[in-house]
Amino acid sequence: xxxxxxxxKFQVLxxxxxxxxxxxxxxxxxxxYWYRQxxxxxxxxxxxxxxxxxxxxxxxxxxxxxxxxxxxxFSLRLESAAPSQTxxxxxxxxxxxxxxxxxxxxxxxxxx
Amino acid sequence: DQQVKQNSPSLSVQExxxxxxxxxxxNSMFDYFLWYKKYPAEGPTFLIxxxxxxxxxxxGRFTVFLNKxxxxxxxxxxxxxxxxxxxxxxxxxxxxxxxxxxxxxxTQLTVLP
Numbered sequence: 001x002x003x004x005x006x007x008x009k010f011q012v013l014x015x016x017x018x019x020x021x022x023x024x025x026x027x028x029x030x031x032x033y034w035y036r037q038x039x040x041x042x043x044x045x046x047x048x049x050x051x052x053x054x055x056x057x058x059x060x061x062x063x064x065x066x067x068x069x070x071x072x073x074f075s076l077r078l079e080s081a082a083p084s085q086t087x088x089x090x091x092x093x094x095x096x097x098x099x100x101x102x103x104x105x106x107x108x109x110x111x112x
Numbered sequence: 113d114q115q116v117k118q119n120s121p122s123l124s125v126q127e128x129x130x131x132x133x134x135x136x137x138x139n140s141m142f143d144y145f146l147w148y149k150k151y152p153a154e155g156p157t158f159l160i161x162x163x164x165x166x167x168x169x170x171x172g173r174f175t176v177f178l179n180k181x182x183x184x185x186x187x188x189x190x191x192x193x194x195x196x197x198x199x200x201x202x203x204x205x206x207x208x209x210x211x212x213x214x215x216x217x218x219t220q221l222t223v224l225p
Binding site: 004033035040041042043044045048050056058059090092094100101102103104105106 | 116118121146148153154155156157158161201203211212213214215216217218
């Protein structure tokens with residue numbers, strides 16, 4: 001009963017470096033999400049995937065790309081990291097509309 | 113433009129008393145509302161939800177009230193316990209352009225023993 005698993009848990013990047021945050025869910029959910037949490041800002045949606053094969057921009061997509069590799073996995077890529085991307089990133093998944101989303105434990109990313 | 117607003121960043125209550133957390137929304141396409149609880153260094157966990165066809169939903173000590181005409185919902189915790197101390201996020205989703213799950217900025221609840 002792993003639920004939503006994110007890797008890594010912590011990461012420090014230098015400005016300009018790239019990296020991919022991995023997310024996998026074992027609940028057979030159709031929808032997956034990437035959020036970032038910043039102080040006083042709540043959880044802001046970066047990208048989401050309503051179903052396998054589709055991705056859509058959320059509120060703050062600039063500087064990020066995503067891949068819905070299969071039904072289980074949804075990755076978030078930073079091509080050229082910037083200090084403004086220092087944040088805690090959360091992946092989530094849900095079944096169809098009007099059900100709750102389940103969250104991973106988060107990835108704390110620092111860009112120096 | 114925040115579509116889901118939690119105007120109180122923090123709230124302190126005494127153990128055993130009622131905690132009331134408030135949330136306002138602007139998008140009339142939202143038809144499903146959720147509350148999440150978050151402890152430090154953990155992911156948010158689902159607490160309770162309500163569909164727009166209802167105006168109240170209860171689960172143990174937690175009750176969510178929805179006032180559609182005012183576009184307002186609230187979470188009541190009775191009685192409050194020290195373990196309830198956490199950040200509480202309100203979230204909303206709907207159809208069409210509102211199908212993504214949108215969160216408020218959160219309210220830090222502290223229950224004092």
